[in-house]
Amino acid sequence: MTDDRTLLAVPLTAEAFAPFGDVLEAAGDPTKLINEGACGRWHDLAMLDLSDGRAGISIFRADIRPLPYRFSLVERHPAGSQAFIPMELVPFLVIVAPDESGVPGSPHAFVTEPGQAINLHRGTWHGVLTPIAGSGLFAVVDRIGGGTNLEEWRYDAPFTVVLN
């Protein structure tokens, strides 16, 4: 049961997530086999868009969030995409929102399967990193460069994310 301030986190799929970003996962057959057949490569899954910056790899360690998860803050990076790669086979929450004339519309909540990573397209409104299990360790591929690359928005009332 959800009302308009309660979001049921739905399983993350490439199709449902397409307006916001890419799902990075070993789905279906690999693009090719390498290393004499010992390794599958699912090739070039993320649309990186770093404008005037360059790609960098950072490590994030985020607090584990209890469920149900309440939030009112979302943010976006107007100058670059941002990929979150969990370094542990555990699920995490992904909160995103469409842009409506420069402000975020109603948010959507997804929950990953272990082994899924995401790449948020440049400028996508999203919640902060929200692991719900494990150690909270992620590798992040995002824009390294100058200037301001963060916009924040606070909804006028909080949303609550629940799992099935």
Add this chain to the structure above:
Amino acid sequence: MTDDRTLLAVPLTAEAFAPFGDVLEAAGDPTKLINEGACGRWHDLAMLDLSDGRAGISIFRADIRPLPYRFSLVERHPAGSQAFIPMELVPFLVIVAPDESGVPGSPHAFVTEPGQAINLHRGTWHGVLTPIAGSGLFAVVDRIGGGTNLEEWRYDAPFTVVLN
């Protein structure tokens, strides 16, 4: 006990690995705290060098290798760096070799701690991806671009990697 064809895999440290690449890990204090203090960021840890290409993110799933691990093949990518980010908190082997006038010298073997990722510098001789536990799932950040970007070398006799 090791002879010159037996390599004892030593713990991966940034210092020992520096001639070959970067260790990506949440070591020491974070570069900064973000998300109202709920997340540490260890910033921009990898020297990405993609020459005339661009950065891409792929997923690899590699066979788990039994120990002791025998190999004779190494390879390098002359046009770009290559980062391997394990998506599970398990160790993997890292085999690298210095370049000696265009061919690999004697190899070195490292074993990671869970939570460590690596970035091989452009042109570094290395063994194929060798997980030793878990599901073999990695995110890989490397060069997307045209032309040949693979050189292989087979030592005239195999090496054997052992753990302590």
